[in-house]
Amino acid sequence: xxxxxxxxxxxxxxxxxxxxxxxxxxxxxxxxxxxxxxxxxxxxxxxxxxxxxxxxxxxxxxxxxxxxxxxxxxxxxxxxxxxxxxxxxxxxxxxxxxxxxxxxxxxxxxxxxxxxxxxxxxxxxxxxxxxxxxxxxxxxxxxxxxxxxxxxxxxxxxxxxxxxxxxxxxxxxxxxxxxxxxxxxxxxxxxxxxxxxxxxxxxxxxxxxxxxxxxxxxxxxxxxxxxxxxxxxxxxxxxxxxxxxxxxxxxxxxxxxxxxxxxx
Numbered sequence: 328x329x330x331x332x333x334x335x336x337x338x339x340x341x342x343x344x345x346x347x348x349x350x351x352x353x354x355x356x357x358x359x360x361x362x363x364x365x366x367x368x369x370x371x372x373x374x375x376x377x378x379x380x381x382x383x384x385x386x387x388x389x390x391x392x393x394x395x396x397x398x399x400x401x402x403x404x405x406x407x408x409x410x411x412x413x414x415x416x417x418x419x420x421x422x423x424x425x426x427x428x429x430x431x432x433x434x435x436x437x438x439x440x441x442x443x444x445x446x447x448x449x450x451x452x453x454x455x456x457x458x459x460x461x462x463x464x465x466x467x468x469x470x471x472x473x474x475x476x477x478x479x480x481x482x483x484x485x486x487x488x489x490x491x492x493x494x495x496x497x498x499x500x501x502x503x504x505x506x507x508x509x510x511x512x513x514x515x516x517x518x519x520x521x522x523x524x525x526x527x528x529x530x531x532x533x534x535x536x537x538x539x540x541x542x543x544x545x546x547x548x549x550x551x552x553x554x555x556x557x558x559x560x561x562x563x564x565x566x567x568x569x570x571x572x573x574x575x576x577x578x579x580x581x582x583x584x585x586x587x588x589x590x591x
Contacts, residue, residue: 483501
């Protein structure tokens with residue numbers, strides 16, 4: 328299998344190529360993640376929409392977390408949310424994605440779940456965990472909505488505390504005692520899934536072939552070992568179920584993005 332990296336527009340150039348020049352090509356699949364759906368929801372991919380390709384399957388995932396400095400005054404999500412609701416103008420979120428990107432969207436969705444006006448969410452785009460952690464420790468920013476793999480090394484060194492896991496289930500290992508946001512009463516999950524889509528115009532038999540092949544891969548011991556080696560968790564969602572998931576998630580991102588003025 329040949330792998331080609333197509334840079335540009337956070338996946339937008341690759342999406343355009345698949346829609347415009349690879350129509351009907353049954354030998355092409357493209358990697359996708361929540362950032363793909365955010366690009367579509369926020370119209371960064373031009374006039375193209377989530378309905379322009381065939382969504383095959385998600386095959387792995389990485390839960391997000393809400394992290395703060397280890398000496399922060401909040402020890403669970405309730406305590407932080409109470410503070411945030413009382414002091415939205417002085418609560419600054421530091422994230423590694425741009426405005427409207429994954430880290431920002433996590434906190435917009437949390438704000439909506441808590442009843443906070445999403446337009447009052449203060450967010451700073453920073454250069455990932457190495458820049459964010461010192462700012463958390465100095466009090467310049469208050470919270471980091473990162474991914475498990477980016478946060479765990481700092482938790483292990485006692486530099487960060489995780490208030491909530493934004494997954495369907497608790498983690499194992501270092502974060503085993505951290506409750507999910509839903510356990511704490513907030514209807515929010517944000518999992519950084521990795522999956523694939525195919526060009527439009529492929530036959531149903533070709534589509535089902537890819538769904539079956541990725542399902543078989545996801546159940547193989549070799550793939551399970553690869554996930555563990557990379558700190559990822561199993562997450563398979565394929566065929567019509569994945570397509571439905573993509574449509575619902577993109578619609579949700581579009582609604583929140585519109586509410587903060589990113590799109591009309």
